[in-house]
Amino acid sequence: MSYDLLTRPWLSVRTGDVREEIGLRELFERAHELTDIEASPPPGASGLWRVLTVIAARVTGLDDMTLSDYEWGERQAEVLERGAFDQEAVEKYFGKHEGRFDLFDAGRPWLQDPRLREECKGRSGVNKLVMSRPAGNNQVWFNHATALDPPPVPASEAVFHLLTQLYYGPSGQCTPRVVSGTSGGNSKAGPLRRTISFHPLGRTVFESLVAGIPPAYLCDSGGADLAPWEAEELPDPLGVPPRPSGLGGVLAGRFQHAVLLEPSADGESVVDAWITWAWRDRELPAEDPYLVYQQNKEGSFYARQADASRALWRDFDSLLLEDIGDEHRRRPAVLAALEDLRGTLLPVLRVRAFGFDQDGQTRDKEWTVGVTPALLALASDIRVARAISDMRQAAERVQQHLRWALRDVWIALNDPSNGDGKPQRKDVSEGPWPAQGAYRYWARAEGIFWRRVRERRFDSVVDDFLRLGLEVYDEVTDSAGSLPRAKRAIELKRGLIYKARAPIGKASRTSKTKERV
Incomplete structure (x- = not known):
């Protein structure tokens, strides 16, 4: 049984408006012609781009950890100037690892462990493989693929579900596995679980891959630089x-789950799966170069978590600045390294974000994908980058005060105190208005943000957001009616929104940025 990912047409790609499916080898041969890869679901796409980045680094020599900062930048510039991957290097790499990209190979299936067939007493089921399907005792909501009738998954789709499990898989109970008398039925979470990652997006797949290769010297921890398909x-x-080291170890060598796919009789789909733990010992830490890291109260840095309700533009300043004062955020290392391309590729690069809103264990909420405009070059002007960060913080400050105002007015209208003093009822919640206000506010605040960024106009930014906050406040509270009691409460609480202005004597950096930065 064979499904060779090098030659089988499983990758959906686009050249302009033309869409087709190709194999992995053709992807690298034609990367300079292809506009983009259309991969789904987003968590699987996030994993795929990491795998492709490892291969791109191998065939370009950008995986050399002995290169200095300057030498690595020079080599990246040379690769970009060439405009395409070297075909001989591509053939040499895939020839060296021939057979290792077969999804259903008996001895070394790609990114899988064939020993699970013997080491696991039971199977996990194909529904467990696909995170959007109900499995076990879960309720059936949006997908009716029950355990009694699990539809097969086409092999081309199963690849992305495999990647999703390896990178974003849950912690906790899993299919039991027995190895040399040691048994276990729980696993640790995947290395990207509940995170949002940011990837450079160029005009072609070639540009996206080369720009997306992080400097190899940042990943040198002294361990072996090997991706799973490269290990003997x-x-x-x-x-x-x-120990995660090198691009192979950091980007594709930190999986905490072991997976094995069961192919159908014709080898065109997956009909079953084993999903269990990969290691009993603790994993060794490593920072992923596509994640934003922020500091906690103890001074340690942790990866920013994905939030499906948070629009991508609210993290745009995290892609420009090395440190953001309000949360001590660090931008992804791969984006920090792109500043050397400011005279060539940087002005046209966008950023694509893949997020998976999950909890730390088993609950999967929603995955997201978004793309920024080609504005990464703004990072080269620290004043503009700071002004953008101040504008984002001003927008969030106004929304916070809007939420408080809507919460308080709801309580006032539903409590005998009418907002005078402490509420007399303890069972009055903040009500639905804060959520309604947030939905209306953020949808329109994005337009204000991007318009001012394009115009490079950062003066009096809080005024635009204040006007928006007041508009949303009136819209949401309009349903309260025109009774004097309601009008009184609404007008009393309106003043909370104005308090979003910077306190006197503590003007933000924005006010010092004058008319145009």
């Missing part, structure tokens, strides 16, 4: 996980 032997599940 399968890992020892009872041993110590390898």
